[in-house]
């Protein structure tokens with residue numbers, strides 16, 4: 492994670508543009524005053540830089556929640572802010588050289604908005620969830636030039652590694668997305684995907700709500716798969732296998748194939764590790780046999796007029812509100828020059844969305860992006876609007 496360690500944080504006058512970076516405004520945590528967010532825009536990317544107190548120094552890095560599509564935007568924002576505010580930098584891991592050419596050349600990494608605006612159109616399409624080192628995904632894309640592959644991963648280092656390979660191997664049938672795959676599935680049109688690969692997902696034995704496989708993930712998979720399309724789960728965890736089997740079989744109608752220690756064409760990094768340890772590997776393949784209704788999404792993310800005062804909004808810090816099928820958790824409250832910013836998580840328990848909400852004199856709005864237009868987010872938005880209206 493790129494960062495600067497600095498002696499003291501220094502403010503600038505906002506808004507300010509310098510060297511193609513715009514610093515828009517600053518937000519200060521209402522409870523922990525030494526935590527600060529700086530809103531930044533670089534090219535297409537809108538995100539926050541975060542200032543945090545550490546023992547006897549401060550840390551300046553990018554905020555996890557609003558991660559930009561390009562790591563170079565973070566580098567640029569950090570270095571530019573450092574220069575503009577004349578920060579005293581103690582240490583830094585930000586390279587001041589230009590972009591790595593492979594990363595610069597690759598346009599394979601897409602922001603979520605790319606899929607929201609217009610979902611790619613291809614006669615055959617497959618998805619890999621949590622591709623990690625990308626061995627399987629790259630192999631599939633290379634072997635099947637006529638299939639469009641979408642790889643979804645939340646680990647930035649893995650994404651960068653695969654991006655380099657896409658450029659080196661000159662693959663033009665592979666798109667990557669840095670996003671929670673469970674949410675992504677909700678915007679995929681119905682009946683268009685041939686295969687969904689979920690290989691060696693994290694078992695999350697102690698936090699099962701974080702698992703990729705769940706009833707709702709299977710439901711979405713069935714909707715997006717073509718007739719005869721497949722969802723392929725491969726795991727070394729007997730517990731995860733048993734849990735997944737139960738979850739699949741709970742559907743009224745389902746076709747499942749089970750394999751133990753099946754060899755496939757390419758062995759991933761994790762698979763190699765488990766094989767060395769002589770662990771069993773389980774495959775659960777669900778075949779979809781039904782045509783699904785088209786995806787329709789009614790509703791919007793508009794807010795009514797706000798009734799809560801600034802002090803009432805600040806009191807929301809740490810509050811969780813539940814509704815039928817979901818929740819809203821007000822994680823943090825920040826003060827702005829003329830308003831308040833809330834960091835919230837909302838939606839359904841097994842695929843929550845994390846976002847910011849700005850409340851100022853004139854409006855309430857999500858920042859920098861709207862939530863993903865999914866059924867669970869639209870329901871959560873209606874509930875959030877009610878909460879903000881007392």
Ligand SMILES: C[S@@+](CC[C@H](N)C(=O)[O-])C[C@H]1O[C@@H](n2cnc3c(N)ncnc32)[C@H](O)[C@@H]1O
Pocket residue numbers: 620621622623624625643644645646649670671672673689690691692693703759760761762
């Ligand atoms: C144990 S690794 C397996 C990686 C790879 N499939 C392999 O076989 O080597 C699981 C990967 O899933 C990713 N992951 C976990 N939850 C995810 C989610 N909700 N959406 C997308 N990726 C996720 C993790 O970042 C991690 O890289």
